[in-house]
Amino acid sequence: MTKSNRFNHLKSNTLTKTTVASSVPAQAKSTAPLRSLKQMGWNGFFQQQLITESLDYAYVARVSAHHRSQYQLLTESGETSLAIHQAMPEMTVGDWVLVDEQHNFVSLLERSALFSRKAAGSKVEQQLIAANLDWVFIVSSLNDDFNVNRIERYLALVNEAKVTPVIVLTKVDLCDDLSPFIEALRELDANLLIETVNGLDSESTTALSSYCSEGKTVAFIGSSGVGKSTLVNAMLGDSSQLTSAIRQDDSKGRHTTTSRSLHITASGGLLLDTPGMRELQLADCEEGLNETFADLVEYAQQCKFIDCQHEQEPGCAVQAAIEAGLLTERRLQSFQKLMREQALNGASIAEKRAKGKSLSKMYKRVQGNARANKRG
Numbered sequence: 255m256t257k258s259n260r261f262n263h264l265k266s267n268t269l270t271k272t273t274v275a276s277s278v279p280a281q282a283k284s285t286a287p288l289r290s291l292k293q294m295g296w297n298g299f300f301q302q303q304l305i306t307e308s309l310d311y312a313y314v315a316r317v318s319a320h321h322r323s324q325y326q327l328l329t330e331s332g333e334t335s336l337a338i339h340q341a342m343p344e345m346t347v348g349d350w351v352l353v354d355e356q357h358n359f360v361s362l363l364e365r366s367a368l369f370s371r372k373a374a375g376s377k378v379e380q381q382l383i384a385a386n387l388d389w390v391f392i393v394s395s396l397n398d399d400f401n402v403n404r405i406e407r408y409l410a411l412v413n414e415a416k417v418t419p420v421i422v423l424t425k426v427d428l429c430d431d432l433s434p435f436i437e438a439l440r441e442l443d444a445n446l447l448i449e450t451v452n453g454l455d456s457e458s459t460t461a462l463s464s465y466c467s468e469g470k471t472v473a474f475i476g477s478s479g480v481g482k483s484t485l486v487n488a489m490l491g492d493s494s495q496l497t498s499a500i501r502q503d504d505s506k507g508r509h510t511t512t513s514r515s516l517h518i519t520a521s522g523g524l525l526l527d528t529p530g531m532r533e534l535q536l537a538d539c540e541e542g543l544n545e546t547f548a549d550l551v552e553y554a555q556q557c558k559f560i561d562c563q564h565e566q567e568p569g570c571a572v573q574a575a576i577e578a579g580l581l582t583e584r585r586l587q588s589f590q591k592l593m594r595e596q597a598l599n600g601a602s603i604a605e606k607r608a609k610g611k612s613l614s615k616m617y618k619r620v621q622g623n624a625r626a627n628k629r630g
């Protein structure tokens with residue numbers, strides 16, 4: 255079957271119940287109101303991955319929580335669960351899956367975005383944190399806690415995950431002069447999306463509703479005390495959404511009550527809130543760093559040596575840009591610190607020693623790739 259006729263029947267405006275098998279299993283039971291796939295975040299990117307044949311016996315579901323032995327799923331008929339088997343791929347909150355009527359896993363749909371980290375003590379194991387997000391709010395308060403280096407770190411993580419970042423500056427009610435904060439952010443990227451809010455004032459937080467519109471999935475990251483929980487509560491409106499839970503049988507047949515990590519917000523979007531998102535560390539995000547420091551990487555491509563570390567090497571275009579006032583020394587230091595940090599966090603202890611020695615190799619690889627991409 256050719257690609258075109260395989261997808262002929264799938265039109266982007268048919269994102270309704272009729273595009274999937276109508277018989278979602280009767281087991282689905284929920285205290286939450288029913289939602290259409292579109293309201294759960296379904297869009298053309300996922301639709302075009304569906305193959306007609308599978309729709310005759312499978313239905314679409316979104317992972318709303320990940321427990322030890324099962325995934326919790328949101329379907330158009332309510333919530334259900336999927337027992338974890340070895341043969342299944344690793345999945346995470348936000349993933350879209352096909353499941354058959356006997357509750358067997360059929361397939362995992364390709365992700366539009368993914369947050370992951372290396373599992374502790376393991377060289378290769380990836381721990382998946384969240385999938386298919388549309389926006390991530392990087393939250394920082396407008397006071398002494400505001401830290402540009404920290405925001406750069408979050409930007410690298412969000413860019414690496416292929417999600418669009420929005421900087422949310424909280425506690426605007428306690429701030430007399432916004433301009434130094436905005437200027438510092440504009441220095442990172444003149445096109446950054448920035449919102450200023452008072453999390454305690456519902457009128458002020460409506461600015462975030464436009465991102466969290468029907469079918470859009472958002473998450474918050476930021477350090478402790480900046481006001482994330484306050485914003486989460488404001489966006490969920492009806493607090494019952496936060497505690498909404500389903501009863502399910504655990505492996506020993508006992509009833510357990512578990513809460514989900516994917517919530518419907520008052521503005522109709524989805525809010526993904528897991529401990530993993532809150533504890534994100536920088537690891538293996540060279541691409542994310544390159545995007546976050548695109549200005550610096552651009553200069554680095556003009557350096558005489560491909561593995562230039564932008565310290566005292568002759569012909570360093572990065573140092574020249576700093577001298578010419580085109581780039582700040584702070585930004586170079588932040589880039590170098592984050593490059594080192596992500597390399598070390600992503601490595602095992604044995605690898606760490608080796609990686610410490612081979613920073614120049616890493617520069618060579620990153621800057622070499624950037625040069626190659628530019629040529630290509």
Ligand SMILES: Nc1nc2c(ncn2[C@@H]2O[C@H](COP(=O)(O)OP(=O)(O)OP(=O)(O)O)[C@@H](O)[C@H]2O)c(=O)[nH]1
Pocket residue numbers: 424425426427428451452453454476477478479480481482483484485
């Ligand atoms: N004045 C003012 N206070 C705020 C604002 N947002 C949050 N707060 C207060 O700041 C404190 C911390 O807010 P939280 O929402 O708990 O912060 P958090 O980021 O969730 O912190 P963790 O739970 O530790 O991660 C609380 O006392 C909030 O009431 C704001 O915009 N203005």
Ligand SMILES: [Zn+2]
Pocket residue numbers: 554557558562563564565567569570571572573
């Ligand atoms: Zn250089």
